[in-house]
Every structure is written in structure tokens, then in C-alpha cells.
Amino acid sequence: MTSFAKPLKIALGLIVIAGLIVVPMNFNRYGLFILSQWAVMTIAAMGLNLTLGYAGQVSLAQGAFVGIGAYAAAIMTTHGWPLPAAIVVAIVLSFAVGWVLGYPALRVQHHYLAFVTLAFSTLAFLVFRNESWLTGGIYGISNIPRPHIFGFATNKPLPFYYVCLGSLAIVSAAVWWLIRSPWGRAFMALRENPLRAQSLGIDTRRYTLMAFAIGSALGGIAGALYAPLTQYIDPVPFNLSLSLDLLMMVIVGGAGFYFGPFLGAMIAVLLPEWLRFTEGYYLMIYAVAVMLLLIWSPTGILGILDRYLAERRTKAASALRAVAKSRLETVQ
Amino acid sequence: MSAVLEVTSIKKNFGGISAVADVSFDVREGEILGLIGPNGCGKSTLFNCILGQLTPSGGEVKLDGKVVTGLRPAELNKLGVSRTFQLLQVFPKLSVRENLILAGQEHQGNMASRLVGRSDAGLTEAANQMIGFFKLDHLADEPAGGLSYGQQKLLDAAMAFMGGPRLVLLDEPAGGVNPSMLSDLKERLIAINREKNATFVVIEHNMEFVMSLCSRVMVMAEGKVLAMGRPDEVRKNPAVIEAYLGH
Numbered sequence: 001m002t003s004f005a006k007p008l009k010i011a012l013g014l015i016v017i018a019g020l021i022v023v024p025m026n027f028n029r030y031g032l033f034i035l036s037q038w039a040v041m042t043i044a045a046m047g048l049n050l051t052l053g054y055a056g057q058v059s060l061a062q063g064a065f066v067g068i069g070a071y072a073a074a075i076m077t078t079h080g081w082p083l084p085a086a087i088v089v090a091i092v093l094s095f096a097v098g099w100v101l102g103y104p105a106l107r108v109q110h111h112y113l114a115f116v117t118l119a120f121s122t123l124a125f126l127v128f129r130n131e132s133w134l135t136g137g138i139y140g141i142s143n144i145p146r147p148h149i150f151g152f153a154t155n156k157p158l159p160f161y162y163v164c165l166g167s168l169a170i171v172s173a174a175v176w177w178l179i180r181s182p183w184g185r186a187f188m189a190l191r192e193n194p195l196r197a198q199s200l201g202i203d204t205r206r207y208t209l210m211a212f213a214i215g216s217a218l219g220g221i222a223g224a225l226y227a228p229l230t231q232y233i234d235p236v237p238f239n240l241s242l243s244l245d246l247l248m249m250v251i252v253g254g255a256g257f258y259f260g261p262f263l264g265a266m267i268a269v270l271l272p273e274w275l276r277f278t279e280g281y282y283l284m285i286y287a288v289a290v291m292l293l294l295i296w297s298p299t300g301i302l303g304i305l306d307r308y309l310a311e312r313r314t315k316a317a318s319a320l321r322a323v324a325k326s327r328l329e330t331v332q
Numbered sequence: 333m334s335a336v337l338e339v340t341s342i343k344k345n346f347g348g349i350s351a352v353a354d355v356s357f358d359v360r361e362g363e364i365l366g367l368i369g370p371n372g373c374g375k376s377t378l379f380n381c382i383l384g385q386l387t388p389s390g391g392e393v394k395l396d397g398k399v400v401t402g403l404r405p406a407e408l409n410k411l412g413v414s415r416t417f418q419l420l421q422v423f424p425k426l427s428v429r430e431n432l433i434l435a436g437q438e439h440q441g442n443m444a445s446r447l448v449g450r451s452d453a454g455l456t457e458a459a460n461q462m463i464g465f466f467k468l469d470h471l472a473d474e475p476a477g478g479l480s481y482g483q484q485k486l487l488d489a490a491m492a493f494m495g496g497p498r499l500v501l502l503d504e505p506a507g508g509v510n511p512s513m514l515s516d517l518k519e520r521l522i523a524i525n526r527e528k529n530a531t532f533v534v535i536e537h538n539m540e541f542v543m544s545l546c547s548r549v550m551v552m553a554e555g556k557v558l559a560m561g562r563p564d565e566v567r568k569n570p571a572v573i574e575a576y577l578g579h
Contacts (some may be wrong), residue, residue: 182446183435185426189434192423199383199417199439201409201495 017169024161038269039164043171043188045249045261048216052247053178053210053255056191057105062246064124065094065216067193067238071128072132074141074233078116079252083147083228090224091217098216102209121240126233140234144227164225171218178214178229179258191256219246252290254302263301335397336499336531337382342391346402351377353555354391359499364525364532366546366563368539370576374555376418376528379501381396383415395499410438414497418504418535420484424477426485428468431476432459435494460493466490466520482509486517489579493524499531503570506538514538518545539577543567 024035064264064274069090104116128135135141146154147163154160180185186207189197194204245268253264274318275282297303335358341458352374359365359506367375380386382393384405389471393409395399403411413495423431433455441449466486471479476487485508505521506514518541525531536542542549551559551566553575559566566572 028516178447181448185430185437186446188426189423191520192425193421196417196421196423196491197384197434198405199409199415199421200435200491201406202434203406203438203443206443283369 020165021162025158027158028313029157032161034159034269034273036161036164036229038265039161039251039268040167040222040229041246042261042265043168043220043225044219045246045253045265046171046175047215047222047247049215049250049255049257049261050178050187050218051211051215052173053250053260054184054191054259055187055208055215057102057208057211058110058114059101059117059212059215060114060240060243060247061101061121063238063242063244064121064218064227065098065219066223066242066246067124067128067235068097069093069220070222070227070238071135071162072220073224073227074144075134077145077147078141084223086164087221087224090220094220094223095213095217096127098219099209099213101179101216102212105208106205111137118243121243125235125239128238135235135262138234140232142226142232144231144233146228147232160229162257167221167225171221172313175218176258183207183210188256205256226232250291250300252300254300254306257302257306260300260302267301271331317326333464334361335359336395337380337533338394338397339382340392340394342378342381343389344374344381344386345389350555351383352388355384355552355555355557355558356391357550357557359533362525362529362531363547364521364545366549367533367535367552368537368542368544368549368576369552371519373552375552376503376538378552379415379503379533379535383413383501406438409495409497412498412505413501414492414494414495414499415501416485416488416492416503416505418507420481420488422476422479422484422487422491425475427473428476428479429456429459429463430461430470431487431491435491440493462490462494467516482513485509486513489516489517489520493528493530496528497530499533502532502534504535504537506536506541514541521545 013296024032031286044066047065048059050058051057051062072090072093073083076089077083101117101120105113108116129138132139133136146160148154149159149163152159154163172205179187186197186202188210189200189202190204190207198204223238226237234237249264249268250261251264253260253262271286272282274283278285293301297307299306337359339358340356342352342355343350355374355378367378369375377386381388381391384400384407386401388401390399392399395408396411400408400411404504420468423434426434436455436458437446440446440455460472466489468483468487468490471483476484479487485505489502489505490500502521505517509517521534522545525532534542536548546563548561549559549563549566550557551572553571558575559569559572561569567577
């Protein structure tokens with residue numbers, strides 16, 4: 001990267017953050033709901049990106065963890081607990097369940113692992129639907145309160161949007177730290193070459209379980225925000241299709257790229273709104289667009305950018321080499 | 333000289349096939365032991381049994397007199413046993429430097445400090461040193477997958493030395509490496525062997541490389557040890573000539 005690129009990136013980042021804070025102030029209730037949903041889904045997709053994109057462990061169960069977090073938050077806050085406490089419980093619960101779900105990954109990989117996690121997803125859905133003493137069954141849980149943060153009520157859409165955005169900021173910072181720590185490198189080593197990783201002292205078992213547990217915990221956080229966002233939950237939103245949607249967000253945005261989930265969630269949440277004018281054709285257009293994208297760039301949208309930057313770097317490097325060579329020849 | 337590694341009656345069966353049949357030998361502190369033999373004679377399987385990548389069907393492996401049979405590869409690596417691979421085993425999408433940092437990171441601190449402690453401060457420097465030592469400077473920021481075969485072999489070897497291992501098992505380090513790079517590699521191995529007092533076991537088919545590098549050579553055939561001794565002794569051994577070297 002050239003030296004001016006870094007300040008440029010920081011400036012761009014600040015503009016985006018400022019935009020996310022200021023622009024929605026004029027949004028109506030529905031616009032704020034959509035944007036809050038984007039923030040929540042980004043958190044869940046970041047978790048899956050960690051498990052799948054960085055650590056290479058296929059999971060079709062991220063939606064189930066969003067469900068676990070959502071039910072934990074719904075049950076606790078309707079019984080008078082504050083939301084932060086519910087978030088902590090959601091994290092601990094989904095971390096623990098995610099850890100256990102990681103064990104099959106120590107034995108099976110790829111599409112076999114996908115089936116194991118798919119079965120888990122179904123199991124979680126059945127628990128949400130059938131254990132009505134806890135979850136309210138098909139009637140769900142309604143009147144989920146929104147929290148008071150430092151004494152401020154966040155009942156209105158705008159304050160609650162800021163709760164979601166703030167949570168996204170905290171999670172983003174934590175994930176940024178994680179992937180740049182030796183853990184992040186170890187996760188990538190799992191994805192790239194577990195055999196080599198083992199022989200370099202990387203405890204592949206422990207890191208695999210951690211990748212599942214942390215990724216799932218982020219799903220749990222997303223769920224714990226989803227419940228007060230919609231203020232009503234039932235089992236349907238947490239069925240397999242949510243897991244598939246989250247998978248799509250990660251793949252379309254670019255698996256293994258830090259900003260992939262932000263972009264993927266934006267497309268998945270906002271595109272239906274933008275394509276509203278096409279009426280019934282929205283899903284068809286979306287499906288065709290995804291197919292074309294993945295044929296063109298299997299590494300998602302950020303994969304295209306990455307390839308472009310890599311090409312430019314290569315060109316720059318070979319130009320430098322050519323200059324060095326010609327200088328060498330003149331000297332001789 | 334004391335034995336770093338003692339291998340006693342190691343056996344490995346795959347179904348009805350005996351890949352390694354009762355192999356015993358020891359590796360002395362500071363030596364470079366060559367391991368030669370025809371393809372399929374069980375050299376790599378023996379390595380995998382020693383390193384915990386395969387569970388031996390029988391026998392015992394001792395490191396510094398302590399039984400380490402059944403330990404996982406990562407645990408053995410933490411005890412100072414490292415390896416290279418016959419086939420390319422790098423992290424293709426990561427840069428050469430990141431590959432080397434990964435190779436060293438688990439030898440510092442613990443799980444917690446690796447998450448919160450930023451324990452990689454010295455690692456980048458160590459990786460850069462290794463890059464310089466193996467003359468990979470111009471490739472440091474390239475993705476490892478984009479390197480040539482020989483360069484990746486070199487990187488694989490460099491990775492094996494990152495954690496400061498005491499014992500390194502090298503599986504055909506010369507395979508596919510061009511002659512000038514090969515003499516470089518040999519120089520590097522000898523330097524690490526002398527300066528860092530690291531002990532090596534080297535599987536190799538390149539006879540010149542083995543004979544000039546190793547202090548002792550072990551010959552395997554059909555899962556058994558055929559001969560063991562100084563390179564010049566082994567070269568003259570009629571059984572070895574019959575089974576491997578040819579007339």
C-alpha cells in the first residue's frame with residue numbers, strides 16, 4: 001500500500017461512521033427499522049464470517065444462535081431483567097452451545113459438517129416451537145421491552161437504532177482486534193492448511209472449538225438485539241432460511257474479508273427495499289444477481305476489489321523491478 | 333553423545349499391509365541422520381508415527397528419555413520437534429512473512445496472551461531474520477501460494493525452524509529444488525545444525541545431498557531397517573546396493 005492510502009482509508013471510515021450517525025436522523029420509522037436490522041444482521045454475519053470465512057468451518061446453524069440469543073433476551077427482559085444482563089447470558093449460552101457444536105468439526109469437514117450443523121439448526125427450531133413452557137411455542141413472546149441505557153429510554157426507533165449501531169461498533173472493534181491477533185492468524189491457518197498448522201504447534205482442536213464458539217456468541221449478541229428490535233419473536237424467523245441468508249451475506253460480501261459481512265448484510269437487507277419497484281420480481285432478480293456474481297467472483301464482492309488491488313500491486317512491483325534492472329544495466 | 337530421539341520397535345499396519353515393521357533406532361544429539369530407501373519402504377510413515385500424525389500399531393518413541401508416543405503433533409512441536417513435508421504444505425493465501433509468523437507464534441506466551449497480549453512483537457523480527465537467512469527477502473509480502481515449487485520448499489523448511497526446534501524431521505527437502513538453491517539449502521541446514529545445535533533427520537533420494545550432509549545414514553527397505561552407519565560404509569554395503577542404490 002502506498003503511504004497516502006492509510007489517511008485516505010481513515011477519512012473514508014470516519015465519513016461512513018458520521019453518515020451512519022447523522023443521516024438516519026431524518027429517516028421514518030420503517031427506514032430506521034431496516035437500518036437497525038442491517039446492524040443486527042451484520043453482527044450475526046460477522047460471527048459466521050469468523051467461523052466460515054476465517055477459520056474455514058462450514059456452518060448452517062448461525063440462524064439458530066441468533067434464535068438462542070433472541071429467546072434468551074426475550075425471556076429475561078419480559079421478566080424484568082435489564083437488556084445488558086440478557087446480552088451477557090446470550091453470549092455465554094451461545095458460546096457454550098457453539099463450543100459443543102464445534103466437536104463434530106473435529107471429525108468431519110466441508111459438506112458433512114454442513115449437514116451436522118443443519119441438523120442442529122432444525123433441532124433448535126423444534127425446541128423454540130415445541131417447548132412452549134419456555135418459549136411460548138408458536139405464539140411466541142410479545143411486548144419485549146426496549147432497554148434504558150444510562151437512564152435514557154430507547155423505546156423510539158432512533159435511540160434504539162443507536163443502540164444497534166453502538167453494539168455493531170463494539171463488536172466490529174472486538175473482531176478487528178481478534179483477527180489481527182495471533183488467534184486470527186491461527187484461524188486462517190485452520191482454513192488454509194490444518195496439517196501444517198498442527199506441526200507448527202497450533203492446537204487445531206482448541207482453535208476450531210474457539211472459532212465455533214466465538215462465531216456463535218456473535219450470533220447470540222445479534223439475537224439479543226433482534227428481540228427488542230422487533231419486540232415480538234416467534235420461532236419462524238429463526239428457521240433454516242435465516243442460516244442460509246446469513247451464509248449468503250457472508251459469501252456475497254466476501255468470506256474471509258473483514259468488511260464482507262457489512263456489505264453482504266447491506267445487500268441482503270436493503271436490496272429488497274431498493275428493488276421494491278420491481279414488485280414480484282425482486283427475488284428472481286436477487287437470485288440471478290447472486291448467481292452471476294458467484295460465477296464472476298467466487299470470493300464475493302470484496303474478492304473483486306482484492307483481485308484488482310493485487311493486480312495493481314503486481315504491476316507496480318514489476319515496474320519497480322524493471323527500473324532496478326535497467327539501472328543495473330546502465331551501471332554495467 | 334546422548335540420544336535425543338529413541339525409537340523402539342515401531343510398527344504401523346494399514347489393514348493387512350505392514351508399512352513399518354519393527355523399526356528401532358536412535359538419533360544422537362546434534363547429528364544429521366539421513367534416512368534413505370526405495371519409494372514405499374515406509375520412511376514417511378515412520379516420520380508420521382514419530383510425529384504423532386499417525387498412531388503406531390506398536391512400539392515406543394522417546395524424546396530425551398521420556399515416552400512421547402501418542403502425543404498430538406502440536407504437543408510434540410511445543411516440545412521442540414518440528415518437521416517439513418514431502419509435498420508442499422504452506423498457507424497459500426498468507427504472505428511469506430505471515431507464514432513464518434504463524435510458524436513461531438505458538439511458541440510464545442499462552443492462549444490468553446496470544447489473544448489480548450499482542451505477543452507477536454518479537455515474532456515479526458524473528459520472521460524477518462528467517463526471511464533474510466533463507467534469502468526470501470524479495471518474496472516476503474507475496475502470498476506463499478504464488479511462489480515457485482522450489483521457493484515453497486524453502487519456505488516450508490524455514491517455517492520448521494521458526495520455533496527454535498531441537499529436532500527437525502525433514503521429508504525430502506531437496507525434491508524439486510534446483511541445484512543452486514539446493515547448495516544454499518544445504519549450507520543453511522549445516523549452519524543451523526552447528527550454530528543452534530539442532531538435530532536433524534533427513535529423508536532424501538538425492539544421494540549426493542545425503543552423503544555430503546549426513547553424519548550417519550539409515551537405509552530402509554520394505555518397512556525394515558536394512559543398514560545403519562557412516563555414509564561411506566552404507567554406500568559399500570552389498571544389501572543396500574542390491575535393494576536401493578543399484579549396481
